[in-house]
Amino acid sequence: MGQKADALRAELRELVNSNVPEHFLGAFTDDPADLETAQAFCRLLAERNLLCLSWPAEFGGGGASVWEQTVVREEMWAHHEPRGAQYMGVNWVGPIIMRHGTSEQQRRHLPPIARGEVTWCQGFSEPEAGSDLASLRTSARRDGDGWLVSGQKIWTSYATMAQWCFLLVRTSKGEKKQRGLTIFLVPMDNPAIQVRPIRCMMGPHHLNEVFFDDLRVTEADVLGTVDDGWSIVQEVTSFERVGIARYARCERLLAAAPTVLSDRWADLSADLRGRWVRMLTHCRRARLLAYRVVSLQSSGRVQPGDAAAYRIAVTKLDQDSAEVLMDIAAEVSHDDPHAQWFLGEVEDHWKYSQASTVSSGSIEMQRILLSRALLAVTR
Structure with a gap:
């Protein structure tokens, strides 16, 4: 990406080193101070016009290239995402509202995201509609000039702290289950939401159940067109999946391992060091696949299969690298104070990786999407 990207990385790393505690493991731990650290860091990035770097200036962004925003994304994920849940608003909620929102929705929602002041959650998955999202049952029935929403969502990240929900519900039934779905932008402080x-x-x-008991919504809350929400969902998933740059964290931890072990690195088995090298190679593969999707997104040509290929690579990398890192960590002296950050981050990385192949769309569904895309090309 050149000297400009290198300078931006250096600036971001200095901000992290100066404003994020060394043992920070993300915003959503049992320590409330970690959440406050993330919220303060978001505001700092926004003040420096780094939070929504590639957004157009008219929406509160920096007007930079998507590649500069990619640098921000990578550095944040490499350092345990000190933006907290803001990546959701930055990476896909905001861009989707730019594409499909009314001028009023854009004025209402984009500036708070750009200032790091608001957290969003995603009301998609349900107890019987996870990977097969189009089978969802949460419904909105017509009531005068609006709708009443009733149903349940599950695995909803950040719902306890979010101010707004990007909610997908069924507004009508048709021959195809993908038809008749609508997206509503709803405030989480409504008493009809539990x-x-x-x-x-x-x-x-991280995870929550969310219940809707006759939540009133109106035309002003609809994003896009009534009954045509599925087309927006497909855009959401491509933005969401490439926006989670887990390969950057994997690469940072793998690269740190020889330094942490110091002289003991040479004593590792040839098999373990071979697996370590293989994971570094897989990091590069996932990074290049991410860059391909970013390039396609910027030209408006991204397809579900493109995002699926990246998602398969990065989720497998998550789990495979976690196993290698845990084996390396077993060789680290727990009495070494300089190694405590590494041991803590490796354990956290392993915990997160256990669910990586089911979150944001299971790996089985990603393989189906990729297979369909490949078959379509060969026909």
């Missing part, structure tokens, strides 16, 4: 946290080993705030 959030129940789901405890998990990744810590609080």
Whole structure:
């Protein structure tokens, strides 16, 4: 990406080193101070016009290239995402509202995201509609000049702290289940919405159940066209999946391993060091696939199969590299104070990786999407 990208990386790393504690493992731990660290860091990035670097200036962004935003994305994920949940608003909620939102929706929602002031959650998955999202049952029935939404969502990240929800519901039934779906932008403080946290080993705030009991929505809350929400969902998933640059964290931890072990690195088995090299190669593969999707997105030519190929590579990298890193960590002295950050980050990385092949669309569904795309090319 050149000298400009190198300078931006250096600036971002200095900001992280100066404003994020050394043992920070993300915003959503049991320590409330970690969430405050992320919120303060978001505001700092926004003040420096680095949070939404590639957004158009008219929407509060920096007007930079998508490649500069990619640098921001990589550095944030490499350092345990000190933006917290803001990546969701930055990477896909904001860009989707730019593409499909009304002028009023753009004025209402984009500036707070660009200032790092608002958190969004995604109301997609349901108990019986995860990978097969189009089978969802949460419905909106007509009531006067609006709708009443009732149903349940599950695995909703950040719902306990989010101010807004990007909500997908069924507004009509047709021959194809992908038809009749509509997206609503709804405030989470509405009393018709109830959030129940789901405890998990990744810590609080990550996963929740969300219940809707006759939530009133209006035409002003509709994003895009009524009954045509599925076309927007396909865009969302491509933006979302490439926006999670987990390969950057994998590469940072793998690259740090020889330094952490120091003289003991030479004592590792040839098999373990061979697996380590293989994971570094897979990091590069995932990075290049991400860059391909970024390039296609910027030209408006991205297809579901393109994002699926990247998602398969990066989720497998997550899990395979976690196993290698755990084996390397077993050789690290737990009495070495200089190695504590590495041990903590490797354990956290392993925890997160366990669900990586089911979150944001299971790996089985990604393989189906990629297979369909390849078959379409060969016909």
